[in-house]
Amino acid sequence: xxxxxxxxxxxxxxxxxxxxxxxxxxxxxxxxxxxxxxxxxxxxxxxxxxxxxxxxxxxxxxxxxxxxxxxxxxxxxxxxxxxxxxxxxxxxxxxxxxxxxxxxxxxxxxxxxxxxxxxxxxxxxxxxxxxxxxxxxxxxxxxxxxxxxxxxxxxxxxxxxxxxxxxxxxxxxxxxxxxxxxxxxxxxxxxxxxxxxxxxxxxxxxxxxxxxxxxxxxxxxxxxxxxxxxxxxxxxxxxxxxxxxxxxxxxxxxxxxxxxxxxxxxxxxxxxxxxxxxxxxxxxxxxxxxxxxxxxxxxxxxxxxxxxxxxxxxxxxxxxxxxxxxxxxxxxxxxxxxxxxxxxxxxxxxxxxxxxxxxxxxxxxxxxxxxxxxxxxxxxxxxxxxxxxxxxxxxxxxxxxxxxxxxxxxxxxxxxxxxxxxx
Amino acid sequence: xxxxxxxxxxxxxxxxxxxxxxxxxxxxxxxxxxxxxxxxxxxxxxxxxxxxxxxxxxxxxxxxxxxxxxxxxxxxxxxxxxxxxxxxxxxxxxxxxxxxxxxxxxxxxxxxxxxxxxxxxxxxxxxxxxxxxxxxxxxxxxxxxxxxxxxxxxxxxxxxxxxxxxxxxxxxxxxxxxxxxxxxxxxxxxxxxxxxxxxxxxxxxxxxxxxxxxxxxxxxxxxxxxxxxxxxxxxxxxxxxxxxxxxxxxxxxxxxxxxxxxxxxxxxxxxxxxxxxxxxxxxxxxxxxxxxxxxxxxxxxxxxxxxxxxxxxxxxxxxxxxxxxxxxxxxxxxxxxxxxxxxxxxxxxxxxxxxxxxxxxxxxxxxxxxxxxxxxxxxxxxxxxxxxxxxxxxxxxxxxxxxxxxxxxxxxxxxxxxxxxxx
Numbered sequence: 001x002x003x004x005x006x007x008x009x010x011x012x013x014x015x016x017x018x019x020x021x022x023x024x025x026x027x028x029x030x031x032x033x034x035x036x037x038x039x040x041x042x043x044x045x046x047x048x049x050x051x052x053x054x055x056x057x058x059x060x061x062x063x064x065x066x067x068x069x070x071x072x073x074x075x076x077x078x079x080x081x082x083x084x085x086x087x088x089x090x091x092x093x094x095x096x097x098x099x100x101x102x103x104x105x106x107x108x109x110x111x112x113x114x115x116x117x118x119x120x121x122x123x124x125x126x127x128x129x130x131x132x133x134x135x136x137x138x139x140x141x142x143x144x145x146x147x148x149x150x151x152x153x154x155x156x157x158x159x160x161x162x163x164x165x166x167x168x169x170x171x172x173x174x175x176x177x178x179x180x181x182x183x184x185x186x187x188x189x190x191x192x193x194x195x196x197x198x199x200x201x202x203x204x205x206x207x208x209x210x211x212x213x214x215x216x217x218x219x220x221x222x223x224x225x226x227x228x229x230x231x232x233x234x235x236x237x238x239x240x241x242x243x244x245x246x247x248x249x250x251x252x253x254x255x256x257x258x259x260x261x262x263x264x265x266x267x268x269x270x271x272x273x274x275x276x277x278x279x280x281x282x283x284x285x286x287x288x289x290x291x292x293x294x295x296x297x298x299x300x301x302x303x304x305x306x307x308x309x310x311x312x313x314x315x316x317x318x319x320x321x322x323x324x325x326x327x328x329x330x331x332x333x334x335x336x337x338x339x340x341x342x343x344x345x346x347x348x349x350x351x352x353x354x355x356x357x358x359x360x361x362x363x364x365x366x367x368x369x370x371x372x373x374x375x376x377x378x379x380x381x382x383x384x385x386x387x388x389x390x391x392x393x394x395x396x397x398x399x400x401x402x403x404x405x406x407x408x409x410x411x412x413x414x415x416x417x418x419x420x421x422x423x
Numbered sequence: 424x425x426x427x428x429x430x431x432x433x434x435x436x437x438x439x440x441x442x443x444x445x446x447x448x449x450x451x452x453x454x455x456x457x458x459x460x461x462x463x464x465x466x467x468x469x470x471x472x473x474x475x476x477x478x479x480x481x482x483x484x485x486x487x488x489x490x491x492x493x494x495x496x497x498x499x500x501x502x503x504x505x506x507x508x509x510x511x512x513x514x515x516x517x518x519x520x521x522x523x524x525x526x527x528x529x530x531x532x533x534x535x536x537x538x539x540x541x542x543x544x545x546x547x548x549x550x551x552x553x554x555x556x557x558x559x560x561x562x563x564x565x566x567x568x569x570x571x572x573x574x575x576x577x578x579x580x581x582x583x584x585x586x587x588x589x590x591x592x593x594x595x596x597x598x599x600x601x602x603x604x605x606x607x608x609x610x611x612x613x614x615x616x617x618x619x620x621x622x623x624x625x626x627x628x629x630x631x632x633x634x635x636x637x638x639x640x641x642x643x644x645x646x647x648x649x650x651x652x653x654x655x656x657x658x659x660x661x662x663x664x665x666x667x668x669x670x671x672x673x674x675x676x677x678x679x680x681x682x683x684x685x686x687x688x689x690x691x692x693x694x695x696x697x698x699x700x701x702x703x704x705x706x707x708x709x710x711x712x713x714x715x716x717x718x719x720x721x722x723x724x725x726x727x728x729x730x731x732x733x734x735x736x737x738x739x740x741x742x743x744x745x746x747x748x749x750x751x752x753x754x755x756x757x758x759x760x761x762x763x764x765x766x767x768x769x770x771x772x773x774x775x776x777x778x779x780x781x782x783x784x785x786x787x788x789x790x791x792x793x794x795x796x797x798x799x800x801x802x803x804x805x806x807x808x809x810x811x812x813x814x815x816x817x818x819x820x821x822x823x824x825x826x827x828x829x830x831x832x833x834x835x836x837x838x839x840x841x842x843x844x845x846x
Contacts, residue, residue, distance in 0.1 A: 202623040202641065208779065211641055218625065218634055246762060299768060339669060345722060349772075356631065 017209055018097060020123045022106045022116065024134035024183060027173050028146040030196065031135055033405055034220070035107040038133075041216050044379045045351065046344060047102045052093045054108035057085040059155055066156065068171035073179050083115075090119055094126045103209070104128075111180045116187055131210050132190035133217070134183045139195050149405065196220055219359040222405060226267070227357055227380070228365040229373055229399045232283040233257050234419055238395065243317075244303060244310035249286045256396045256416040261290040263398055263415055264365065275360065277301060277353075278367040287367050300349050303369035307340025332389035343388050347375050354379055358403075373399075380408045395419040440632055441520060443546045445529045445539065447557035447606060450596050451569040453619065454558055456828055457643070458530040461556075464639050467802045468774065469767060470525045475516045477531035480508040482578055489579065491594035496602050506538075513542055517549045526632070527551075534603045539610055554633050555613035556640070557606045562618050572828065619643055642782040645828060649690070650780055650803070651788040652796055652822045655706040656680050657842055661818065666740075667726065667733035672709045679819045679839040684713040686821055686838055687788065696785040700724060700776075707790045714788070723772050726792035730763025755812035766811050770798050777802055781826075796822075803831045818842040 021038060023031040035051050042049040058066070062081060070078045086108060093104045110116050110132070120130045137143055147169055151157055157165040183190045185203065189210065192201040197220040205211065233253025237245045249257065268274050276293045278284040279301035288295050309317050309324075318325040328335040336342040350372065357364060357376075366376065374391040377383070380401045383391065393399070396416045402409040444461060446454040458474050465472040481489070485504060493501045509531060516527045533539050539555065546553045560566055570592055574580055580588040606613045608626065612633065615624040620643040628634065656676025660668045672680065691697050699716045701707040702724035711718050732740050732747075741748040751758040759765040773795065780787060780799075789799065797814040800806070803824045806814065816822070819839045825832040 198627055200623075200625040200628075202625070204621055205623075205641060208782065211638060211778075211782075214637070214641070215634060218628060218637070299764075299771075341722075348722075355634075359631065359634075 017207065018102050018128050019209055020093065020097075020104050020106055020119075020128050020130045021213070022110055022119050022123075022130055022132050023108065024110045024116065024132050024190075025136065026109065026111065026176050026180060027169065028143055028150055029135040029137050030146060031107055031109075034133065034135060034193070034217070035105045036406070037220070038213060038216060039103075039105055040379070040382045041213075041354070042103050043382070044347065044354075044385060045212075046347065046385055048100060049103045049105070050093075050096060050101060051105045051107055052089045052096075054086050054089045054106075055156075057089050058082065061085065061088070064155060064158070068168045068175060071172045071175040073175060086115065086118070090122050094122060094128075097126055097128050109176055111176055113181050113186065116183075120188065130188065131205070131213070132183055132187050133213075134190065134192045136182070136192060136194045137196070142196060153406075191217060193217055193220070196222065215355055216358070219355060221359075221361060223361045224402055224404060225361060226363045227360075227401045227403070228267075228363065229376055229393075229401065230260065230287075230365070230367055230397065231370055231373055231393060231395050232279075232281075232287040232367055233260075233416075234395055235283040237283075237311075238419070241313045241315075242311055243314070244306040246282050249283055252396075252417045252419070253283065253287065257287045257290055259396075259415040260287065260367075260398070261292075263413065264291055264293075268363065273362040275362070275364045276367070277364060279303065279369060279372070281369070284367045284369070291365070293365075298353065300353050301366065301368045301372055304343065304346050304371035305337065305340035307337035309337055309340070333386050343371060343375065344385070346371055347385060347388070350375050350379075377401075381410065382407060440630065441525050441551050442632055443516065443520075443527050443529055443542075443551050443553045444636070445533055445542050445546075445553055445555050446531065447533045447539065447555050447613075448559065449532065449534065449599050449603060450592065451566055451573055452558040452560050453569060454530055454532075457556065457558060457616070457640070458528045459829070460643070461636060461639060462526075462528055463802070463805045464636075464777070465526050466805075467770065467777075467808060468635075469770065469808055471523060472526045472528070473516075473519060473524060474528045474530055475512045475519075477509050477512045477529075478579075480512050481505065484508065484511070487578060487581070491591045491598060494595045494598040496598060509538065509541070513545050517545060517551070520549055520551055532599055534599055536604050536609065539606075543611065553611065554628070554636070555606055555610050556636075557613060557615045559605070559615060559617045560619070565619060576829075614640060616640055616643070619645065638778055639781070642778060644782075644784060646784045647825055647827060648784060649786045650783075650824045650826070651690075651786065652799055652816075652824065653683065653710075653788070653790055653820065654793055654796055654816060654818050655702075655704075655710040655790055656683075656839075657818055658706040660706075660734075661842070664736045664738075665734055666737070667729040669705050672706055675819075675840045675842065676706065676710065680710045680713055682819075682838040683710065683790075683821070684715075686836065687714055687716075691786065698783065698785070698787045699790070700787060701790040702726065702792060702795070704792070707792070710790050716788075721776065723776050724789065724791045724795055727766065727769050727794035728760065728763035730760035732760055732763070756809050766794060766798065767808070769794055770808060770811070773798050773802075800824075804833065805830065 023035055025031045032053065039049050039051050062085070069075060073079060089106065093106060096104060106119060110119060116132065123130045147166060151162055151165045151169060183192060189204045189206065191214060194200070197218060200214070200218060202214060205214065233249045233256035235249055235253055236247040239250060274293050275296060276288055276291050277296050277298055278288045280297045280299050281302055285295065285297060324338065333343045336345065353376070370393055373393045374388045377391055377393065377399065378385065378388045380403065396414060396419055398413045398415060400411045400413060446458055448454050455476065462472045462474050485508070492498060496502060512529065516529060519527065529542060533542060543553045570589060574585055574588040574592060606615060612627045612629065614637060617623070620641060623637070623641060625637060628637070656672045656679035658670040658672055658676055660670040662673055697716050698719060699711055699714050700719050700721055701711045703720045703722050704725055708718065708720060747761065756766045759768065776799070793816055796816045797811045800814055800816065800822065801808065801811045803826065819837065819842055821836045821838060823834045823836060
């Protein structure tokens, strides 16, 4: 029996799995956007994840400037160069799997059966199953906006006249269209995404991981809207430096609740279908109590469960349970409070919250707790899970996040009384 | 503001939602199987759910025996009778929505655009969004097995010679094929299921609830395999009649662990890829410790969290917190232990476990706790959530469940020492 006989407790799937997600699609179909989104989600859940972008190999090894002629399928020399870049990225990917990588995202057009067969055979020889994800778009408005985006941001067109860039890029797309072959049953497992989640085709999907990825792909949208994250107002336990508990707000915390309501009223546009989510704990619902929106309380937003240490100060834990204290210092991400939770546990239980937040098209205010907020923040800002345990998320501050095509804008708005530094 | 200003804490979607799931497909494509599966899942999650089967209206109102001529589209009189049955079922469904129904499953062939437009307009006028679910099957082996199943079980063919039944039923299918129109963009939101989950097409899906249904539909399969549910062996807390805690096994509990291993070895066929899942609590992992399979420990399988009453006996709770005790007696399903969980909470956190168990194609042994086992059992045996709080699940007994097309077979195997009656 090769597998460990006792796996860590987790909501992750029962078996160690690896997977190569292989993107398919013409240029300007959002492949890179989707690749990053999937990578961010998987990394946050704790998978060893990496994107292998064939275009980056081309730029790095063959230089930056390639006009559309390089992508002409009748240009045999260029075709051979492009094929060798695809191979190089694939070899690196397979090497990375050998070193323990779990999910690779292979980001390239892979627009011919021939090219896809090459990637698939390479992966399957290495024992890595393949899932193709094709992005198809026939909505001219979406394509035009993506082309504009690429023209402005692509390293391929730095310093090039914008009109010229658009022209060249359109010619490049036309070269790919010539030989484009959409996915079919001969490609094995695949997901086809048509017009950013408007239609999905799922073919021969097996297993938990592809199912999770489908949930992310189903909820893709590019409607900008803010997510306001905040901790509850100061509670009696904050003052006493005790962890956990279910204390009431202090007068300072109460003032924050009032100021948060002002913030809310200043930022919400009438007609916005705003949602306010809180944990089930008193300090969170009390913080929300003056808000004009109905509340939704989620147990999944409750603070990390400190188990048998609930209600103690860190000083007391250190004095009475020095070994536990030391274990926690050593690996705060994985350390599980006796009869309580680890940060890793918190991330797992927050997964439905992330899916729901991604799905929302209107603003959402989330009133929660330090550890939980750190985990949510790490997702949006694409921080590694290990950073969750240290991120700075002060009391009495609203963090406004606005997800965009390439990440997330952040603004921090301090509201109300400053609070003494926390441990 | 019409919505309540404070919704119960839940992992359910933030908004009260209702939905009409309208099945589409030829006879013998598993529509009724899928309808029941979705209904069972949704009821268990706490949605007010009901299946409206148009065939049942026909049998009830027009009598049992209809030969294939009744389904001939050129038979205008029958066509009109069938249409009025479809309307009657729809009117009942809309009435049920008005009385607070949340998710209706409208089970009929709905194989023409015309008929679907009728159902959709009726629902939309009542403010109920519609999701079509079409089951397409071109695998002759699956169809033949479904036809056989129907021939054996359908109330339409009671007392009919089997060969004659198959012939008539095939003629009935042929009538429907004549006018069959598959779903397309004009139908709005839909899911197409091709060959029992081999391929899915998701069109214009919005919202959390359709997303959840897709997860169920993605994992449909009809490979029979047992699920063995058992509680841990007797623990010191069982003897002391204390709730919660993290006690060790008693000698009697230890003997159960040994006997469970014998049971396992007797029932597992070499080569079976058996999974053993336990909670993270000592009494569960100790019960599993002699099993020859690696364990997967899930926090989601931990016992209901008794919050501030953890470690107390029911007598003590009653004596020290009579009001809480009385509240719990009144509504055990929704009663949440202070700082702990309700049965409803437990069901929500078990949802990923159910999805995983449905997905498995090989046997799974689940070693868990009384409240958790009750909730899992209620799902498989299609018991209402309210029954969860009372189901009889004794210690030292393996419950073998084998899901089949129309429900679940159950066998109970007592192993080891009898244990005194529990409260």
